[in-house]
Amino acid sequence: MMQRLECMRAIYDRLESCIVVTIMGAVSVELQSLGHRPNFFYLLHAMGLASSTGLGLALCRPKQRVVVFDGDGSILMNLGGFTTLARYRPKNLVHVIFDNESLLSVGGFPTATATGSDLARIATAAGVPRSTTVQTVEEFTAAFDEAVKSNELSCIVAKVEATGPKGYVTDLSMLENRFEFAGWIKKSI
Amino acid sequence: MPVSQTNSKIIYEALKKNGIGLVSALPETWLVHLIRMAEDDPEMILVRLAKEEEAVGISAGAHFAGVKSAMLMQNHGFLASINGIVSFAQLYRIPLLMLISHRGHFGERDPWQTQGGGVTEPLLHALGIRYDCLTDPKTVDRKIADAQTLAQSSLYPVALLLTRELMWEEQ
Numbered sequence A: 001m002m003q004r005l006e007c008m009r010a011i012y013d014r015l016e017s018c019i020v021v022t023i024m025g026a027v028s029v030e031l032q033s034l035g036h037r038p039n040f041f042y043l044l045h046a047m048g049l050a051s052s053t054g055l056g057l058a059l060c061r062p063k064q065r066v067v068v069f070d071g072d073g074s075i076l077m078n079l080g081g082f083t084t085l086a087r088y089r090p091k092n093l094v095h096v097i098f099d100n101e102s103l104l105s106v107g108g109f110p111t112a113t114a115t116g117s118d119l120a121r122i123a124t125a126a127g128v129p130r131s132t133t134v135q136t137v138e139e140f141t142a143a144f145d146e147a148v149k150s151n152e153l154s155c156i157v158a159k160v161e162a163t164g165p166k167g168y169v170t171d172l173s174m175l176e177n178r179f180e181f182a183g184w185i186k187k188s189i
Numbered sequence B: 001m002p003v004s005q006t007n008s009k010i011i012y013e014a015l016k017k018n019g020i021g022l023v024s025a026l027p028e029t030w031l032v033h034l035i036r037m038a039e040d041d042p043e044m045i046l047v048r049l050a051k052e053e054e055a056v057g058i059s060a061g062a063h064f065a066g067v068k069s070a071m072l073m074q075n076h077g078f079l080a081s082i083n084g085i086v087s088f089a090q091l092y093r094i095p096l097l098m099l100i101s102h103r104g105h106f107g108e109r110d111p112w113q114t115q116g117g118g119v120t121e122p123l124l125h126a127l128g129i130r131y132d133c134l135t136d137p138k139t140v141d142r143k144i145a146d147a148q149t150l151a152q153s154s155l156y157p158v159a160l161l162l163t164r165e166l167m168w169e170e171q
């Protein structure tokens, strides 16, 4: 099964000019391990709101590409927000959900995707114009590139192994990250 | 409908004067005119929510993008947003301008609203969120401007409670 880290490594270069928002825990630590950039914001506690933050950014910055790295547990906590995203379907947003079928960052307990809830089909049913499930890094990379090229709201559900880093605290302070990120966007007009 | 159109307009115009470019909303009776005004305003980004907590993320995204926003919700929507307010807006110093219709207070006839009316102000206190009540149309303009100024200077949520006196015209 593919690793989330390998997925992010495969598209890391393409993120250079994007506005990137991630969820907490494993996703945030792994993206930082590839190299933090000022255009990356890690939402370290508010479960479910990374996708809503991406929506706010995408609506207010329609000319810039926004990428959200979400988790199955996080999106399941904000399925209403998933429909809001589908309703406005910002063309400039790529919504990646790393589906490890678990709440990995808090002990790995299974989520409903472990018993069959299908996030890509939920996305389609919610009205997201493009959604797909991918199993390999090659498929993931191709889906990401197509999503960018399509210029339509796209949801990529990446089935990944439920493994991650040992710890979740990094040297980057939350507020430093937040202000640096806002500063980068301000300069990127 | 006895929801005051005149006072809704005063509120909406104050939001515009203060540079609000995005409004997120989940409807309730007292907010209908305000939401219609946002709908009819081609310059306003209106985000219709499924649940009020989403608005915290949307407003944070807007803030990062340099756009000022306001949240329209009833007090039960505020109750439904508290985790987002604490673990995003307060933790990350995000300014929020929350316009909360204060249902369930004196004069409330709907029994189901009455519990929320009693806990709204105590919760705002507990969260350390500064708030004021909008009651008199003459002071709405000033209070919205002042609330917005504090939200932006403190990088923290602020709340304005929309009261029955302002929003509801008794027949």
Ligand SMILES: Cc1ncc(C[n+]2csc(CCOP(=O)(O)OP(=O)(O)O)c2C)c(N)n1
Pocket (backbone or CB within 6 Å): A023, A024, A025, A026, A027, A045, A046, A047, A070, A071, A072, A073, A074, A075, A100, A102, A103, A104, A105, A106, B083
């Ligand atoms: C409201 C709330 N409840 C619980 C938690 C504890 N928590 C932190 S991370 C996490 C799991 C996130 O799961 P997922 O989005 O699937 O990401 P993963 O950890 O699997 O990468 C949980 C439950 C929290 N942060 N907020």
